[in-house]
Every structure is written in structure tokens, then in C-alpha cells.
Amino acid sequence: MRSIRPGTRSDIANPWAPVSEVVAAAWVIARKDLAIEFRTRTAFLSSVVFALLGLVIFYYAWDPTAVSAIDLAPGVLWVIFTFSGLLGLNRSFSVESADHAIDGLLASPVSRESIFIGKALANLVFVAAVQVVAMPALAIFYNLPLIEIAVPLLGVATLAAIGLVAVGTLFSAMAANTRLAELLLPILALPFFVPIVMAAAQATSRLLSGRPVAEASSWIKLLLAYDLIFAVACTLAYAHTIED
Amino acid sequence: MVRAIAFTPLELRQGAAQKIFYIHVPAAWVAFLAFALVAVASAVFLWLRDQRLDRFAESSAEVGVVFTTVVLITGPLWAKPIWGTYWAWWDVRLVSTLFLWFIYVAYIVLRGAIESPELRARYSAVLGILGAMLIPFIHLSVYLFATLHPLPIVAKASKPSLPGEMLLTLFVSLAAFTLLYIAFVRARYVYATERDRIAAAEVVDA
Numbered sequence: 001m002r003s004i005r006p007g008t009r010s011d012i013a014n015p016w017a018p019v020s021e022v023v024a025a026a027w028v029i030a031r032k033d034l035a036i037e038f039r040t041r042t043a044f045l046s047s048v049v050f051a052l053l054g055l056v057i058f059y060y061a062w063d064p065t066a067v068s069a070i071d072l073a074p075g076v077l078w079v080i081f082t083f084s085g086l087l088g089l090n091r092s093f094s095v096e097s098a099d100h101a102i103d104g105l106l107a108s109p110v111s112r113e114s115i116f117i118g119k120a121l122a123n124l125v126f127v128a129a130v131q132v133v134a135m136p137a138l139a140i141f142y143n144l145p146l147i148e149i150a151v152p153l154l155g156v157a158t159l160a161a162i163g164l165v166a167v168g169t170l171f172s173a174m175a176a177n178t179r180l181a182e183l184l185l186p187i188l189a190l191p192f193f194v195p196i197v198m199a200a201a202q203a204t205s206r207l208l209s210g211r212p213v214a215e216a217s218s219w220i221k222l223l224l225a226y227d228l229i230f231a232v233a234c235t236l237a238y239a240h241t242i243e244d
Numbered sequence: 245m246v247r248a249i250a251f252t253p254l255e256l257r258q259g260a261a262q263k264i265f266y267i268h269v270p271a272a273w274v275a276f277l278a279f280a281l282v283a284v285a286s287a288v289f290l291w292l293r294d295q296r297l298d299r300f301a302e303s304s305a306e307v308g309v310v311f312t313t314v315v316l317i318t319g320p321l322w323a324k325p326i327w328g329t330y331w332a333w334w335d336v337r338l339v340s341t342l343f344l345w346f347i348y349v350a351y352i353v354l355r356g357a358i359e360s361p362e363l364r365a366r367y368s369a370v371l372g373i374l375g376a377m378l379i380p381f382i383h384l385s386v387y388l389f390a391t392l393h394p395l396p397i398v399a400k401a402s403k404p405s406l407p408g409e410m411l412l413t414l415f416v417s418l419a420a421f422t423l424l425y426i427a428f429v430r431a432r433y434v435y436a437t438e439r440d441r442i443a444a445a446e447v448v449d450a
Contacts, residue, residue, distance in 0.1 A: 167374075174367050178357035187353055188371065191346040192378055195385045202389065218388055226381055233377060237370045240290055 022117065025110040029118025033092065034125055043091040044129060047084040051134040054080040055141050069142040074204035077138050078197045081131065081160065086186055088126045089168040092119055093176035106242060116238035120169040127161045149207040152216070156207075159223040160200040163230060167192045170234040174241055192230075199223045266413055268318040270421035271311045272341065278308030278425060279344055279376065282351070286372030289365065298365035299440065301372055302355060303432035307425060309348035315341055334390035336383050343382045347375035361440065 037043060058076040059069070105115060135157070139146040146153060168189050175185040200223065203216035282301045289297040319338065320330040332338055351371050358364040 170370075170374075174354070174370070177363065177367075178354070179359075180353075180357045184353065184357055188350050191343055191350065192374070194343070195378075195381045198385050198389065222381075222384060222388060229377065230374075233374060237374065240366055240370055 022111060022114045025114035026117035026121060029105070029110070029115060030121035030125070033119065033122035037091070037122070037126065043088060044126065047087045047126070047130045048133045050087060051080050051084045051130055052137055054083065055134070055137055059141065070144060070208055071205075073138060073142045073144055074201040074208060076142075077135070077204065078160070078201040080134065081127075081200070082164065082190070082193050082197055084130050084134070085127050085161075085164050085168060086189065088130065089123060089165075089172040089189070090175075090182055090185055092123050092126075092169060093172045094181070112239040112242055113235050116169065116173075116235050119173070120165050120234075123165045123169050124161055127165060128157075131157055131161070144208065152207050152213050153204060156200050156203050156216075156220060156223065159220065159227055160196050162227045163196045163223060164193060166227065166231040166234045170238055170241070173238065177241075195226055196223065199226070264318050264322045266417040268315060268322060269414060270417040271314040271318065272337075273418055274421050274425045275308055275312040275315050275341065275344060277422070278304045278311060278429075279348070279379075282308065282372045283376035286369035289369045290373075295361070295365065295440070296437075298361075298368065299433055299436040300429070301368060302436055303429045305348055305351050305355075305368075305372075306432055307428040309345065309352060310428075311421075311425070312341060312345045312348055316345055334386065336386045336390070339386045340379055340383050343379060347371075347378065351375065361443070 055076060058072065058080070062072055135146060135153075138144065168185075171188040171192075172185055175181045175188060178184055199219040203219040203223075206216040206219075207213065281304045285297045285301040285304065288294075289301065319341070323332070324330050351368060354371055355364055355368050358367060
């Protein structure tokens with residue numbers, strides 16, 4: 001039976017390991033991370049509270065007679081998504097630094113790609129879970145009929161989350177190994193988040209004003225292209241951030 | 245000597261604000277050239293793992309960020325009297341250059357945060373390549389933003405079709421700035437080589 005030996009060039013030279021092996025390994029790693037996180041729930045609750053506080057602060061930061069909530073909401077939603085996402089991402093690799101747990105992960109017979117995809121999946125669930133709380137909160141606080149655009153909004157949210165998590169997982173892996181980890185992650189990642197936030201917010205804004213989905217479609221296509229390209233690039237790049 | 249070539253043609257020009265183009269455009273050319281070379285050096289480094297490529301990328305990035313800063317300062321200085329505004333969020337070139345600057349700064353900060361030369365080289369290479377992939381997306385995003393967004397009414401000078409004199413001066417400036425880039429990168433590369441050599445020697449002695 002062909003096995004993937006860690007620490008050799010073979011798992012970099014052969015990224016096309018049978019897909020089911022990679023996915024199975026990734027899922028195990030994702031479940032491990034999620035089990036750790038949801039046992040204590042501290043990072044999740046912190047991100048949720050951060051998002052809620054952000055919604056409140058943004059509302060009060062604007063003059064309600066000058067700007068209506070519906071104009072403000074898309075920007076607020078996606079900016080908060082980004083920053084609460086950063087909080088969660090910080091956690092994903094810092095959890096491995098205790099007792100050098102990452103070494104155990106690297107010594108196990110899984111490919112580098114599986115580790116990355118597993119971590120990314122866990123981050124995706126995390127980000128989605130925060131959104132599940134934040135979006136209804138937005139609808140309530142800002143009095144928005146989000147239910148009417150729920151399906152396209154979910155599509156936008158999924159694409160945005162995938163992009164955020166792909167790039168964010170890679171950079172959090174890199175930042176965790178540096179001196180300024182928590183400060184470095186935003187500096188590295190935020191430029192990459194801008195196309196995501198821009199596309200998501202612009203699409204949401206058009207959806208909210210009752211325009212047909214087709215008008216938001218250019219932005220959705222941009223998100224899709226971004227996701228495809230960066231998901232692949234970051235998965236491949238992750239192998240280079242691990243010592244051989 | 246290189247500077248003399250760059251600056252003497254300024255005397256030929258009319259319209260003081262327009263002269264800044266002979267600094268702004270060549271600086272922009274060098275800024276993007278420098279990053280393209282960082283990206284290429286990063287990719288080849290990940291393939292060949294030659295430390296010299298990493299030193300070159302480091303040098304090109306530091307020189308590039310300076311030129312990008314020049315572009316971002318000279319641009320708005322020109323724009324305010326001519327366009328009426330310092331900045332325009334619907335202009336792909338402006339925002340792409342701004343993001344180039346952000347990527348450069350992230351690259352340099354990343355390098356500063358890692359002590360191990362080998363790790364630093366690998367991480368910087370990854371960022372160099374990903375950063376280069378980001379710029380087209382920024383370009384596309386701003387283009388979409390501009391075409392779907394109603395353009396504000398701002399007095400904009402159309403890009404002047406350059407008469408022969410100006411064109412020649414521009415090319416001379418481009419050549420001068422490219423020479424400057426090469427000179428700076430070489431100096432910086434020599435410094436990087438010496439620094440690494442001394443650091444390696446210290447490790448051996450200690």
C-alpha cells in the first residue's frame with residue numbers, strides 16, 4: 001500500500017495523492033481542532049461578542065440622519081466578518097504551539113496538504129459559526145429584511161468565508177512561527193482580504209437594495225475566481241512553510 | 245552622474261506641475277519592476293533554494309518600497325492641483341500601487357520578525373509569490389468598482405499625448421531610474437551578502 005512519508009520530498013513532489021486519503025486525513029484534523037475549540041468555546045465566544053460589539057459601535061459611529069442603516073449594513077457586516085475572522089485565525093495555529101504539538105502533527109503519516117486543508121476546514125466552521133450569530137444580529141439591530149435575500153447572501157457568505165480561510169490559515173501558520181504573531185497576521189492578511197470584503201460588501205449592497213441577483217453576479221464571479229486561485233495556491237504554498 | 249541625466253531635462257518643460265511626471269512615472273515603472281523581480285526571485289528560490297536569490301529578493305523589496313513611496317507621494321501632489329483631489333478610489337493604477345506598497349511593507353515586516361535565515365527566506369518567498377497574485381485581483385476589483393460605481397464629476401486632465409521632447413525626456417528618466425534601481429539593489433545586495441557572511445561566521449565562532 002502506498003503511504004505518504006512525512007519529512008521527505010515525496011509528499012511535495014506528489015501533491016496528487018488519492019483525493020480520498022487527503023480528504024479523510026483533513027477531516028480528522030479538522031475534527032480534532034473543532035473538538036478542542038468547542039470544548040472550551042473561549043475563542044468562539046470572544047469572536048461572537050467581538051462581532052456584536054462591532055455592530056453596536058459601527059451603528060453609533062454614524063449620524064443616523066445622514067446615513068440609513070441599510071446603506072451602512074453591508075460594509076459593517078463584512079468588515080466585522082474580517083476582523084472577527086482574524087481573531088479566530090490567530091487561534092488556529094497558536095493552539096499547536098503548546099508543547100510543540102505541531103511536531104506531533106507533522107510526524108504523523110498525513111500529507112502537508114491534509115494538514116492545511118484540515119486546519120482550513122476547522123477555521124471555516126469557526127467563521128461560519130460566528131456568521132450564524134452575527135447575521136441575524138445585524139438583521140435585528142439594523143432592522144434589515146435579510147430573510148428575503150437569504151439564499152444569495154448565504155452564497156456570498158460561503159464564498160467569502162472560503163477565501164478568508166484559505167489565505168488566513170496560511171498566514172496564521174506563518175505568523176505563529178514569528179516573534180510578532182498577533183500583530184503580523186493582520187499586516188500580512190488584510191491586503192489579501194480586501195478583494196473579498198469589497199466583493200462581498202458590494203454584492204450584499206446590491207442584493208439588499210432589491211436589485212436582481214444578476215447585478216451582483218460580477219462580484220460573485222470575482223469571489224469565485226479568488227477562492228479557486230487562492231485555495232489552490234495556499235494549499236500548495238503551505239508545504240513550503242514546513243521544514244523538510 | 246545618473247541624477248544629472250534625470251534632472252537636467254526638466255528645464256525644457258512648461259507647466260511646473262507636469263514636471264513631476266518625470267519622477268512619478270519612472271518611479272512607478274521601477275516600483276512594479278522591482279516587485280515583479282521579487283516575485284520571480286521568490287518562485288525560483290522555492291525551486292532552487294539558492295540563498296542568493298533570497299538576498300536579491302530582499303534587496304529588490306527594500307529598494308522597491310522606497311520607489312513606491314515616491315510614487316504615492318508624488319502622485320497625490322500632482323493630482324490635487326490638476327484633478328482637484330488627492331486620491332481617487334476608482335482608479336486602478338492608484339489603488340494597485342497602494343496595495344503594492346502594502347505588500348512590500350508586509351514583506352519587510354515579515355522578514356524583520358523572523359530570525360532564522362532559512363525560515364525567513366522560505367516565508368518571504370511564499371509572500372512574494374502570493375503578493376504578486378494579489379495585485380491582478382486588486383486591479384480587477386477596482387475596475388469592477390469603478391465601472392459599476394457612478395463616477396464623480398471631477399476635473400480631470402486627460403493624459404497628455406506627449407510631443408517628441410517630452411517623450412524623449414520621459415525615456416531618459418526611465419533609463420535613469422532603472423539605472424538607479426540597479427545601483428541601489430547592487431549596493432543593498434552587497435550589504436546583505438556581507439551581513440549574512442558575518443552572521444554565519446559569528447555562529448561558527450560562538
